[in-house]
Amino acid sequence: MSEKIKEILGEDAEVAFAERRYALISEILPRILKGVRPLTRSDLLDKALLNKYLGIPIFLALWWALFRFTFDVSAPFSDLIRMFLSKLGEISRVSISNQQLASFVADGVFGGLGGVLGFLPPIFFLFLGLAVLEDSGYLARAAFVVDRIMYKLGLHGKSFIPMLIGFGCNIPGVMATRTIDKEEDRILTILVNPLMSCSARLPVYVLIGSAVLGGYAAAGIYSMYVLGIVLAVLMALLFRRVIPYFKGKPSPFILELPMYARPTLRGTFSHMWERGVLFLKKAGTIIFLGIIVVWFLSSYPWEAVHHGDNFLLENSYLAMLGKGIEPIFRPLGFNWMGAVALFFGFIAKEIVVGTFATLFGLAAGGTGEVIPALRVSGIFTPLTGLAFMAFTLIYIPCIATIAVIHRETASWGWTIFAVVYGLILAYVVALAIVGVGGLFGHV
Amino acid sequence: MVAKIPLTMLSENEEAVIVKVNGGMGLTRRLSEMGFTYGAKVKVLHSSPPGPILVVVRGSRIALGRGVAMKIMVSLEADA
Amino acid sequence: MIIRVAVIGNPNVGKTLIFNNLTGGRAHVGNWPGKTVEKKEGKCLHKGVEMQIIDLPGTYSLTANSIDELVARNFIVEEKPDVVIDIVDASNLERNLYLTLQLLELEANVVIALNKYDVAKDLGYEIDVKEVSTLLGAPAILTVATTKEGMEELKDVVMGAAKVKDGKRQFLISYGKRFDELILRLVCVLQKDEELSSKYPITWLAIKILEADEEILKLVDKSPCKHEIINQLLETKT
Numbered sequence: 135m136s137e138k139i140k141e142i143l144g145e146d147a148e149v150a151f152a153e154r155r156y157a158l159i160s161e162i163l164p165r166i167l168k169g170v171r172p173l174t175r176s177d178l179l180d181k182a183l184l185n186k187y188l189g190i191p192i193f194l195a196l197w198w199a200l201f202r203f204t205f206d207v208s209a210p211f212s213d214l215i216r217m218f219l220s221k222l223g224e225i226s227r228v229s230i231s232n233q234q235l236a237s238f239v240a241d242g243v244f245g246g247l248g249g250v251l252g253f254l255p256p257i258f259f260l261f262l263g264l265a266v267l268e269d270s271g272y273l274a275r276a277a278f279v280v281d282r283i284m285y286k287l288g289l290h291g292k293s294f295i296p297m298l299i300g301f302g303c304n305i306p307g308v309m310a311t312r313t314i315d316k317e318e319d320r321i322l323t324i325l326v327n328p329l330m331s332c333s334a335r336l337p338v339y340v341l342i343g344s345a346v347l348g349g350y351a352a353a354g355i356y357s358m359y360v361l362g363i364v365l366a367v368l369m370a371l372l373f374r375r376v377i378p379y380f381k382g383k384p385s386p387f388i389l390e391l392p393m394y395a396r397p398t399l400r401g402t403f404s405h406m407w408e409r410g411v412l413f414l415k416k417a418g419t420i421i422f423l424g425i426i427v428v429w430f431l432s433s434y435p436w437e438a439v440h441h442g443d444n445f446l447l448e449n450s451y452l453a454m455l456g457k458g459i460e461p462i463f464r465p466l467g468f469n470w471m472g473a474v475a476l477f478f479g480f481i482a483k484e485i486v487v488g489t490f491a492t493l494f495g496l497a498a499g500g501t502g503e504v505i506p507a508l509r510v511s512g513i514f515t516p517l518t519g520l521a522f523m524a525f526t527l528i529y530i531p532c533i534a535t536i537a538v539i540h541r542e543t544a545s546w547g548w549t550i551f552a553v554v555y556g557l558i559l560a561y562v563v564a565l566a567i568v569g570v571g572g573l574f575g576h577v
Numbered sequence: 578m579v580a581k582i583p584l585t586m587l588s589e590n591e592e593a594v595i596v597k598v599n600g601g602m603g604l605t606r607r608l609s610e611m612g613f614t615y616g617a618k619v620k621v622l623h624s625s626p627p628g629p630i631l632v633v634v635r636g637s638r639i640a641l642g643r644g645v646a647m648k649i650m651v652s653l654e655a656d657a
Numbered sequence: 658m659i660i661r662v663a664v665i666g667n668p669n670v671g672k673t674l675i676f677n678n679l680t681g682g683r684a685h686v687g688n689w690p691g692k693t694v695e696k697k698e699g700k701c702l703h704k705g706v707e708m709q710i711i712d713l714p715g716t717y718s719l720t721a722n723s724i725d726e727l728v729a730r731n732f733i734v735e736e737k738p739d740v741v742i743d744i745v746d747a748s749n750l751e752r753n754l755y756l757t758l759q760l761l762e763l764e765a766n767v768v769i770a771l772n773k774y775d776v777a778k779d780l781g782y783e784i785d786v787k788e789v790s791t792l793l794g795a796p797a798i799l800t801v802a803t804t805k806e807g808m809e810e811l812k813d814v815v816m817g818a819a820k821v822k823d824g825k826r827q828f829l830i831s832y833g834k835r836f837d838e839l840i841l842r843l844v845c846v847l848q849k850d851e852e853l854s855s856k857y858p859i860t861w862l863a864i865k866i867l868e869a870d871e872e873i874l875k876l877v878d879k880s881p882c883k884h885e886i887i888n889q890l891l892e893t894k895t
Contacts, residue, residue, distance in 0.1 A: 139869045142890045147836075149598065151868050152609035152755075154832045156617065156635070159754045166789045167750055169782040177622060177638075186625040271669075278640045282628035285642065291629070312695070315723050386604055387629055387642030388611065392669040393748065393776065398803045401674050404682060412686065541688070603722060610718040612752045635751040 176393040180275065189279040196272070197298060200263045204302060205333070208255035215255070219248035233440070237433055246425035249484055250418045256333055258410045260302040265405035269397035274389055281387050287367050288374040290314055291387050293323040297366065300330030301359075304535045305413055307332075308542055316385035321543055322373055325552055328531035329366040331359050334483035338526045341487050345508040346519035354520055358527050365528065365559070417482075417534035424481030424533070425488070431455065432492045447493055466525070466564045467518030471511075476525065482532040517571040521564040529560035584619065584641070584649040585630060592620040593651035600648040611639060613649060660708045660819045661736070662701075665729055665760070666744030667753050668715040671772045674802040675744055676712045679812070684712070689728050703812040711738065717752075719759045721872040733765050734857060739819040741765040742811070747777040747784055747799070761793060761828035764858040768818050769797040770811055775804070794828050827860065835893070839867060842889045850882045 140147065183192055223244035230236035267273050273295055281291025292314045300307030307327045314320040339358055343351035374380045431452040433439055438449035447453055455477065456470035463473045471493050479486040487504060494507040508514070514522060530536065530553045540549040581596055595617045598605050612635035613619070622638065623631035629640045641649075664679075666672045676684070680699025689696045697712035713732060714725035721727055733741060743760055745753040750771075760767050771777075771784060789797040796814045800807035831837055843863035848854050853862060853876065865873040866886065877883055 138887065139866065139874070139890065142887075143867065143869075148868050149605055149609045149614065150836065151832060151864065152606070153614040153616070155755060155758050155830065156612060156614050158758065158830055159751055162754070162792050163751060165792065166785050167782060168785075169780070174780065180623065180631070180638075184623050184631065186628070274640070278629055278631070281640075281642060291642070315725075317724075386607075386645040387640065388607060388645060389629075389640045390611075390667075390669065391631065391638040391640055393638075395776070401803060404677050405673070407682075408684075408686075606720060607722060610720065610722075610755060612755070636749055637752045 174393065176271075179394055180391070183272070183275050184278060189275075193276050193279050196267070196276075200260075200267065201302065204256055204259045204263055208259045211255035212252050216248045216252045219244050219251065223248070234433075234436060238429070241433070242426045242429035245429060245488070246422040249425050249482075249488060250414075250422045253334065253484055254410075254414065254418075257303060257413055258406060260299075260333075261306065261409045261413075262402065262406040264299060264302075264306070265402040265409075266397050269395065269402055269405065271392045271394045274391045277389060278391065285387070288371050289323065290316070290319045290385060292389070293319065296323055296327060297330050300327045300332060302333055303413075304328050304330065304332045304531050305417055305538050306409060308535065308538045309409075311542065314385075318380055318382070319385055321548055322370060322380050324539055324542055325373065325548070325555075326366040326369050328535060328552065328556060329362045329369065329528065331362040331527055332483070332531075334532070335526055338479070338483060338486045339523050341490065341504060341508060342514060342519045342523050344505045346514045346516050348516070350516075354523065358523055361524060361563075362527055365563070369555075369559070416537060417532075420534045420537065421482040421484060421532070424478070424485055427481070428452070428478055428485060428489060428492065452492075465568070466521055466561070467515065467568055468522060468525075469513055471513055472522055476522075476529070479526060480530055480533065482534065483526065484532075486526065517568055520571075521567040524567055525560045525564040527560075528556060528563055530556045581650040581652055584621075584632070584646040584651050585624075585626070585643060587619075587621045587624070587651065587653075589621055589624055591653070592618060593653050594618055595649060596652045597650040598648060599650065600645075604645065604648065608645070608649065612637065619649075619651060658706065660706060660740065660816065661711070661738045662708050662815055662819075663711045663713050663732060663736075663738040663741045663765075664744065665713040665733075665741060665756070666715060666770075666772075667717055667746060667749075667756060670715070670744045670746040670749075670753065671802040672712070672715055672744050675742075675770065675772065675800065675808075675811075676710060678802060678805055678808050679708070679710050694724055694728050701812065703816065706816055708812075708815065716756070718756060719763065720868075721870050727872060730763070733760075733763055739766060739822055740768055740815050742768050742770055742815065743795075744770045744772050747771040747774045748780055748782065749773075750777075750782075750784070757793065757795075758828075758830065761795065762830065762858075762861050762864065764827065764861065766818055766822045767793075767795040768811070768815055769793065769795055770800045770807070771797060772800045772802050774799040774807075775801045794826060829860070832864075836867060839890065839893055840864060842893070843867070843886060846882050846885045846889055849885075850880045853877075853880055853882075 182188060223240040226244065227236045227240035230239060277291045277295055280294040284291045284294055296307045296310035299310050304327055307330060308324050311320045311323045314323060339355040343354045347354040432447060432450050434451055435449065439446050452474055453470065456474035459473045459477065460470040468476070474493065475486050475489045478489045490508060491504045494504065494511065536549060536553060539552055540546065543549060587593055595613055595615055597615070598608050598613055617634055620633045621630060622633055627643055629642050630646045631638060631640050664672060664676050676697065676699065679701045684697045684699040687696050688694065694714055699710045701708040701710055711732070713729040716726045716729055719726050719730045741760060743757050745757060757767065757769060769789065771786065771789070777784060784799070786797050786799055796818055798807050798811050798814055800811055832840070840860065840863045843866060844859050847859050847862055862873065866877060877886065
């Protein structure tokens with residue numbers, strides 16, 4: 135029917151109304167507003183920040199500063215929290231007589247709380263940093279500066295911010311896609327967001343990298359980030375070309391650049407708090423429950439596992455699970471322990487290190503003790519270790535991310551697609567790493 | 578004679594008046610809501626192709642992708 | 658008595674902060690039914706009266722172009738909140754007023770909060786608040802959300818506005834002879850459709866039809882008056 139109306143009224147009709155409204159505003163304006171807005175400090179600042187040559191380097195520097203700030207400042211808090219909860223765990227272990235209950239409280243509950251609350255500081259600091267960037271008005275400039283590159287990659291300029299946030303955590307990254315108007319662009323951005331290596335994966339890289347890559351550990355870890363970006367770009371281009379839903383160009387880039395403003399303490403903190411609490415409620419509960427599940431599967435059947443003074447993990451349900459899925463991973467060179475770790479990484483990447491600790495019979499304290507244990511165990515060779523890191527990068531984001539993806543896409547179809555393509559891609563890439571490495575004589 | 582040129586052809590700090598907005602229905606409407614209507618003054622603040630272009634329109638700073646900006650036709654001659 | 662207040666405004670006007678100021682930072686966050694758009698609700702107790710505050714998506718306009726706009730528009734039309742606070746960026750008045758006009762045409766009970774007034778002053782602007790109220794037919798307040806300046810006054814005005822909800826004069830914009838005539842004709846026709854005329858403001862409906870608004874046209878398509886509407890339009894075709 136709209137076609138008919140437009141036909142009758144002529145093409146200009148629809149804008150005629152907008153024009154008339156603005157004409158009215160132009161009439162009213164002089165009567166309510168005095169003064170003229172000169173070239174402001176904002177505009178001058180923009181001259182620098184949007185500069186053709188300076189724009190991107192400035193942006194990269196700010197972003198790097200954001201992450202540095204987030205992780206460096208939050209690390210002591212995280213350590214404090216983990217130490218504190220670990221202490222509480224130990225106290226409860228010795229004060230509860232019933233062994234199973236003691237283990238449940240010390241390892242399950244306090245272990246779980248340590249896992250969840252331990253990563254709260256980086257999350258909150260990340261949100262704080264983002265709030266500052268957003269409230270100051272800079273974030274819009276960042277989108278402006280990267281749009282030209284994004285457009286070539288088949289993505290919208292506004293996709294970049296969510297992807298960058300994804301490096302901190304995929305959950306706020308997916309949530310940040312709300313600023314993208316066109317649904318197709320938004321879903322595409324959501325689908326590739328998990329390929330941005332979130333901060334939870336870093337401990338896994340550090341663990342495996344330090345254990346088996348020796349001097350190349352840093353390079354190996356860095357390559358994961360690069361790999362993530364490369365894959366995200368490839369997948370975006372691929373999806374746009376192959377999936378009919380995404381065919382067509384990204385929606386037009388129209389973005390208002392607000393004036394720069396000094397972020398207020400109150401405003402910024404309230405933004406940070408709002409998002410942090412939401413994240414805690416959603417992700418926190420799931421991860422906590424996940425850790426309890428790991429505890430249960432690794433501690434039972436009780437008698438078999440706790441035979442005498444020994445902690446025989448091989449007899450646990452966890453091991454049975456691992457051995458069950460091991461065949462799938464054998465071509466990649468992962469044994470049942472790796473399989474189990476990956477399985478629980480599905481719940482939350484934060485759990486992977488803890489799972490390895492449990493597998494080696496260590497208390498879930500710090501990565502420190504697990505690294506040598508992993509090295510000594512010989513589960514991974516440098517090549518399979520790298521493949522494992524890649525698998526961790528690519529496969530399904532944690533359950534909490536899946537939940538958020540479902541919420542943001544309001545579609546089980548896309549959610550399942552995200553999970554499945556992640557699994558397939560992870561397997562293929564890991565296999566490729568092992569395969570290509572094998573060709574070069576590595577094992 | 579009023580010469581119509583696309584917004585993208587303006588240089589930084591140049592000012593012009595909008596005479597026509599081409600483009601699919603959705604785009605025209607969106608732009609008009611943002612203030613890009615016939616007779617509106619636009620001033621280019623920042624333009625470095627192929628990146629987006631930053632203009633001032635009705636007191637707001639709006640960034641437009643090149644493709645969008647090319648559809649906005651302006652005239653450098655002042656209104657009578 | 659509970660007053661239902663919707664909060665709306667362009668992006669970047671400080672809407673979140675004002676919402677937080679009103680609700681004390683305690684909000685219930687969910688989704689609009691069936692949509693992926695976030696819905697925030699909170700409460701505000703002022704001088705013994707409870708106000709239920711609903712945060713509508715930040716939007717530049719109320720067309721059918723995007724989900725955000727539709728959600729906001731549908732809420733105002735269907736839920737008919739007692740008051741709609743339109744948060745306007747005082748340092749960016751011109752474009753912000755576009756949404757204000759749309760709200761007035763929608764016959765919402767508008768209270769205008771001219772926020773970021775401190776920024777406007779810094780830029781050398783002077784705003785005649787009384788004139789704004791007079792010209793637009795809606796009470797207007799100057800606010801600075803970051804310092805909570807004007808918030809108490811805002812609450813007072815909102816309460817006052819809720820009381821006169823149904824006594825408002827219609828805000829009419831002239832769209833030129835041709836369209837004004839068309840609007841009148843369509844209004845006559847639409848009045849015959851009881852369902853539509855009881856649910857929506859008729860003049861607004863007529864304008865939306867002429868703007869070829871997709872969502873409204875879907876409704877009109879099912880109306881018994883459909884053909885008469887088309888006839889009216891054809892009659893005036895030059």
